[in-house]
Amino acid sequence: MRQVTPLTDGWSLRDPDGTGDPLPAVVPGCVHTDLLAAGLIPDPFLGRNEAEVAWVGRRDWTYETELAAGPGAHEQTDLVFDGLDTVAEILLDGRPLGRVRNMHRSYRFDVTGLSGRLAVRFASAYAEAEAVRGRVGERPGAYAEPYQYVRKMACSFGWDWGPTLVTAGIWRPVRLEHWSxxxxxxxxxxxxxxxxxxxxxxxxxxxxxxxxxxxxxxxxxxxxxxxxxxxxxxxxxxxxxxxxxxxxxxxxxxxxxxxxxxxxxxxxxxxxxxxxxxGFRTVELDTSPDAHGTGFTLVVNGERLFARGVNWIPDDVFPSRITRERYRRRLEQAAGAGVDLVRVWGGGIYESEDFYDACDELGLLVWQDFPFACAAYPEEQPLRGEVEAEARENVVRLMPHPSLVLWNGNNENLWGFRDWDWEPGLAGDSWGEGYYLGVLPRVVAELDPTRPYTAGSPWSGSWLHHPNDPAHGTHHSWEVWNRTDYADYRLHVPRFVAEFGWQAPPAYATLRRALPGEELAPDSPGMLHHQKADDGNGKLERGLARHFAVPEGDFDRWHYLMQVNQARAVAAGIEHWRAHWPLCAGTVVWQLNDCWPVTSWAAIDGDGREKPLYHELRRLYADRLLTVRAHAGGLVLAAVNQSAKAWHGTLRLRRMSVEGTVIAEAGPALAAEARTVAGIGVPAELVPAGPKEFLVADAWGSSRSGEAGSGDGLRALHFPVPDREVAYPRPEFEVALAPGGITVTARTLVRDLLLQADRLDPDARADRGLVTLLPGERVTIGVRGWKTPDPDSARSALYCVEPTR
CATH class of the missing domain: 2.60.40.10 (Immunoglobulins)
Structure with missing residues (x-):
């Protein structure tokens, strides 16, 4: 029987020029983590240290260990690397075993009867990329870094949410295999x-x-x-x-x-x-044309789905640090938010078996991008052969997982070719189309015909339509974040929204850890360094100003309102698009997670803390959702029922003043069959007008006990004017300790109350995010990890919308 000897011990790391003493190395690992462990570089996640360690990615590095001869009872011994990042020569006692140039592949070398000093000499990924660029010519990309010239995790070179930390190392396990x-x-x-x-x-x-x-x-x-x-x-x-x-x-x-x-x-x-x-299941992708355009609906076991999705980026810029337990924890957070689809984005990696195992167990569908993102990729050698080899290996490797339901050729490259001024500059040079419409669909069809393939995201299905046409296939909605107001999500109904999102800073405790000693302000040096998006703070503030007065000189208030605006923005999109099922068949929020502490679109920050957006997703992605939308000059309440059972009951609609007076009330019937959306017209006399009125819609049982969220726990609110125009009363509420948390009782309307539990203790977590209370209502917020509960401390960590001064 084949025997396996892991090679995890005895590794050292050295500069190949021979200067300095060798350092202990951890395998799997990378150069940055070894240098960190040795105290030779500062933590690049803290302050502005990222810039101080940029030199690491431009150096060559060598890993070494002693390799013993295999047991004589076997005829062959292979040296097997599951992953090398990225460009390396492997030598044994100075004799070459081979050269590699692809992070996304595994490698095997015959070392039968051999022993001696094993060396893995890594060249800088920059040097490789620049050499390939010199051979094949310039290609455009969204960023200046040369990530499209080397088969490596693209976001190692930085992104609009990630640091530039270009890694090298034996990033996945290495072993000897002995067999006969x-x-x-x-x-x-x-x-x-x-x-x-x-x-x-x-x-x-x-x-x-x-x-x-x-x-x-x-x-x-x-x-x-x-x-x-x-x-x-x-x-x-x-x-x-x-x-x-x-x-x-x-x-x-x-x-x-x-x-x-x-x-x-x-x-x-x-x-x-x-x-x-x-697992046994069937999966289809229905892209049939219809009166509205071209659909994009996942069908599993014959059941048509509205996909409740999130985009996934590598959970750490140093992927070798991501453990099985960390994958499980993050994906359990996704499932806990009602997510049923995770898109593995194309600027990252093919994840480890631990990721897909967790998705199999949790019932999370996986949409897997091939690793191409936001650039024109040359199709000449040496890249073309590497692309096909990595695709063949990873398609077969991941095929056993029932969670994997879709292969996707790339992220935004077909769109980029058409809209980002690539086409004129390329002047006929290769740019990746041959991969997405040729190599990759051929490999999938040959090796894995049980799963659908789509050429890209976004992609309309053919060049007959614009690649990002919302009426055809998948759509990325970024115009709203970049240039307009999140209310504009309601102007269109794409067939499938594969990317959209809104930024917010990470949790307060995450910022305090990442920016030690800094006086926090939106434009303080560390805050700006941990904001990687082009004009990110400008877009945040312009987006906030459309709804709230932007606080001046009050970081805590700014931080809270940015969290509110992120949750409100994503809610505006998901509520609208879910209400248009089956025309729209899915939303994939950008993004679930972060790879370091940063202001970003994530629902879970780089320290694993859940932003208010995370808790809002639990509401938005629940099987049943109530939402109010404008229609034909009036209002319609949409009852979205994605559950397998019919939803029958009674609604309570109230037109209220901001002081808490009920102006008008009605109790229409609610009937939404399984997997459908029901529309209930709001009577004209219940439609609120002006800055002092709003509409409250509760499912039967909601708030009847005075406990917000009791009974069915479903509520929809509609204010006819932006918050900055609402005549909110000054919020008044009482705070008391409760078993395992606190209870807040409202004396006035309290809009978007938020307990920032990490302000009580860095390890504390609240079990809910934003909640709106009517006068007399109360809510119990569970808090875990709070070592010294105290109502005054809790009050200091509570924030809500206040009247515009």
């Missing part, structure tokens, strides 16, 4: 289900040391076993499992997983084995 006669080189699992019968077809490739040895494979799944012979180096074993349980996205059913085991045999002796977990 033959080993399993690749297993390509095709998993289908029809009529309750699950079918698993395992296409097996083997590598041999002895050509004449007869080989068989035996596989098992769900209590069913089958055997097949290996003809030369290939074989296929097929299994049929009756009465399989279907794997469903979260919210639609359970996520049963089946263990698949495959053993390579010589006679009855086991030579190697392969084990994975699979």
């Amino acid at each position: 006669t033959a080993r399993i080189a690749r297993v390509r699992p095709l998993v289908t289900v029809e009529g309750g019968v699950g079918r698993v077809e395992l296409a097996v490739d083997v590598e041999r040391t002895r050509v004449e040895a007869p080989l068989t494979v035996e596989a098992s799944v769900g209590g069913v076993r089958a055997r097949a012979e290996i003809d030369g180096t290939h074989g296929t074993v097929r299994l049929e499992v009756p009465d399989v349980r279907l794997w469903w996205p979260r919210g639609y059913g359970e996520q049963p997983l089946y263990d698949v085991a495959l053993t390579l045999l010589h006679g009855e002796g086991a030579l190697d084995e392969w084990r994975r977990r699979i």
